[in-house]
Every structure is written in C-alpha cells, then in structure tokens.
C-alpha cells in the first residue's frame with residue numbers, strides 16, 4: 385500500500401511538476417482531483433497531451449466523422465446511406481461531371497453542408513432529406529451512372545470521388561452553424577435573396593452578381609437562391625478555387641475543415 389502511494393506520488397511529480405518546470409500551466413480541474421485522489425486522476429491525465437500543446441476548442445467540430453450515415457427518403461422509403469455514398473450520388477446527379485473539378489468540389493461542400501443543416505432541421509418526418517430534385521435534391525447511386533456515362537464512366541466517377549474525398553470534412557458555416565446551402569442551375573445575371581423568393585430574410589442568402597450565367601445556353605433555371613451551378617463552373621474556369629466560389633455565392637460565410 386505504502387509502495388503504491390509512493391509510486392503514485394512519483395507519478396504525480398513526473399506528470400505535474402515536469403510540465404510545470406517547463407513553463408506549462410496546470411489545468412485547474414485535474415489539479416483539484418489529483419489532490420484528493422492522486423492515482424486514478426493521474427493515469428487519465430498522463431494520457432492527455434502535454435499542457436504545452438494548443439488548447440482544444442470546447443465546441444465540437446462540425447465536420448462529420450468517417451462512417452457517418454444519414455437517412456434519405458428514396459422513392460418513399462427511408463434509407464440509411466453513408467454520407468460519402470450520398471455525396472457521390474448527389475453530386476453526380478446534381479452537376480454535370482464534365483464541369484471543372486473546383487466547381488464539383490463547391491457542389492460537394494454545398495451538399496455536405498445542406499445534409500448537416502438538415503440534421504437539426506429535417507425536411508421530412510422520417511428522413512433528413514429526400515432524393516427528389518423537385519423537393520430536396522437529386523440523388524442516385526454513383527454505380528448506376530454507367531449507362532448514362534458510357535465510356536466516360538471511369539473518368540467521371542474518379543472526378544467525383546476526388547471532389548468528395550479531397551473536401552472530406554469541409555463545411556460552410558455562418559455564425560458557427562452549417563448553412564442551408566441551396567443552389568440552382570443558372571440565373572440571369574444575379575442571384576436572388578431568400579427574402580425575395582421565399583419571403584424570409586437569411587443573412588447568407590443575399591443577391592449577388594452572376595453575369596457569367598448569361599452564357600448558359602438554356603436561360604435561367606431554378607429558384608436563383610444561393611449558388612449558381614453554371615456560375616460555379618464559370619468561376620472555376622476563371623481560376624477560382626472552390627472556397628472562393630462558395631464565398632462568392634454565400635454571403636459572409638466561413639469554410640471550415642479545408
């Protein structure tokens with residue numbers, strides 16, 4: 385017993401005094417716990433990073449962990465789909481795969497953010513989102529695109545996988561929360577504010593210039609709020625990265641995890 389205490393005390397010295405001598409600060413709660421029950425508290429503390437390492441943010445990261453799944457309503461049936469699988473299928477269904485990589489990345493981050501936004505505000509009673517482009521957004525598994533893409537399948541699938549994997553964990557935030565990252569095909573030179581189209585003020589969904597959309601062959605398509613997909617293409621062709629594209633269309637946002 386005495387020996388155990390002595391070992392505990394030595395451990396206590398090693399764990400607390402060494403960082404202290406090195407100029408580290410003692411974290412108050414652990415210090416208090418160590419005074420009353422030295423050995424149990426000393427062990428978990430010893431596993432923690434040294435006090436000199438950068439402080440850990442108290443709020444959890446908005447980035448979804450690997451293996452994260454979401455419930456999506458597919459033809460009326462709720463399906464549990466991995467976020468990665470959902471992103472691959474949704475990006476492929478929402479944006480032409482021949483668009484530049486940075487436009488595909490902007491699209492990916494918008495959809496990932498939209499899916500996280502829907503976690504706290506589900507669009508459906510029994511599912512976060514649905515796979516209907518007229519309601520939530522278009523989605524069909526990437527593997528099913530082989531018939532449409534034919535010889536281009538491998539190339540397009542690789543482009544979309546790169547867009548999803550190279551932006552893994554990247555999310556658009558406004559005041560620390562994932563935004564409702566809506567988007568549409570093309571507009572007539574400017575986007576519309578949410579207030580103008582849906583009647584509710586949303587600080588990050590304001591009207592912005594998008595005159596390169598005038599080159600879109602089929603005229604304005606969609607509600608005009610948020611990111612223009614064709615505009616994202618045009619900005620990417622002008623050399624903008626996906627973060628700059630997202631900041632162009634979503635007012636006052638920050639991009640985290642990039």
Ligand SMILES: [Zn+2]
Nearest residue numbers: 507514519520
């Ligand atoms: Zn829906």
